Amino acid sequence: MQLDAKIYIAGHRGMVGSAILRNLEAKGYSNILTRTSQELDLLDQNLVFSFLQEEQPDYIFLAAAKVGGIYANNTYRADFIYQNLAIESNLIHGAHLAGVKRLCFLGSSCIYPRDCPQPIKEEYLLTGPLEQTNEPYAIAKIAGIKLCESYNQQYGHQFVAVMPTNLYGPNDNYDLANSHVLPALLRKAHEAKERGDADLVIWGTGTPKREFLYVDDMAAACVFLMENDINEGLFNVGTGTDVTIRELAETVMEVVGFKGGVVFDATKPDGTPRKLLDVSRLKDIGWQSKVSLKEGIALTYTEAPFRNQGV
Known part of the structure; x- marks a missing residue:
């Protein structure tokens, strides 16, 4: 680039889009287009097509999506599949019509079968059934991958797709009703x-294992793929290592400075026992994550909005 x-x-x-913006600006890229949802409704096909035809971008990072936790995904199933299908189809087909050759589509690791080998x-x-609670969202993201693949094959474009593991970092969601495990733990430990x-109470047994990637590492991977002219493909993005929920909680407590104990409520669900991405495909072409889990949690906690706004 x-x-x-x-x-x-x-x-x-x-969270991801703002990290990509930070990465590009830090590297000296200055001709960056952004539009808020009020300025450009990505669900409106005509508006999206007209915007891309007028602006003629050289590169697109497709980080826009309707996202949420398990409750939101399972409750608003129609909204999640429709809105994500509309956003990605409008932008990918619009990119094709506008002659945009390079695009990076961001998905989610929930695209993989629920019971995958690790x-x-x-x-x-x-290769297998999806997790039912977020199946509509996952199907929409799979469609985005196949859109990129199909436009590459038929039209010779260079659209790549990246599938991140569990992300965290600046601009995360800390609403305890629908946030993910790491930001929820950060806020709960801070409030405790x-x-x-005396204790921090955590759902489940603490034994499931999860992989976590600092969002600025995710952004660096996306920019790396564009800068190195990677023409096509699906790439997992993660650290290649995971930790138990107990280990995660202990690291969060250390960073936050909570000196109490930890109690696991085994009456609450654990979820999938393990979900670890194989990141060798991306590593083989020269990229790997840099930010350790403890370092990333500390950076995230420093900027967490609940520290200054109360609870």
Whole structure:
């Protein structure tokens, strides 16, 4: 990518999109296009097509999506499949019509079958049933992967798809009703410390294992693929290592400074025992994560909004 290349980031205010924006600006890219949802409704096909035809970006990072936790995914199933299908089809087909050759589509590791061999390789896609609670979202993201693949094959475009593991970092969601495990633990540990609680209570047994990637590492991987002219393909993005929920909780407590104990409520569900991505495909072409889990949690906690806004 040339420093003067015109780059459009769809979803620049979200956790991943804002990290991509930070990465590009830090590297000296200055011709960056952004639009809020009020300025450009990505569900409106005509508006999206007109915007891309007028602006003619050289590169697109497709980080816009309707996202949420298990409850939201399972409750608003129609919204999740329709809105994500509409966003990605409008932008990918619009990119084709506007002559955009390079695009990076961001998906989610939930695209893989629920009961996958570990670690999960890219070729396991479509080899088994999906997790039912987020199946509509996963199907929409699988469709985005296949859109990129199909436009590459038919039209010779260079659209790549990246599938991140569990992400965390600046601009994460800390709403305890629908946030993911790491931001929820951060907030709960902080509040427990502020109240002077004796223990931190956590759902489940603490034995499931999860992989976590700092969002700025995710952004670096996306930019790496564009800068190195990777023409096509599906790439898992993660650290290649995982930790138990107990180990995660202990690291969070250390970073936050909570000195109490930890109690696991085994009456609550554990979820999938393990979900680890095989990241060798991306590593083989020269990229791997840099931010350790403890370092990333500390960076995230420093900027967490609940520290200054109360609870």
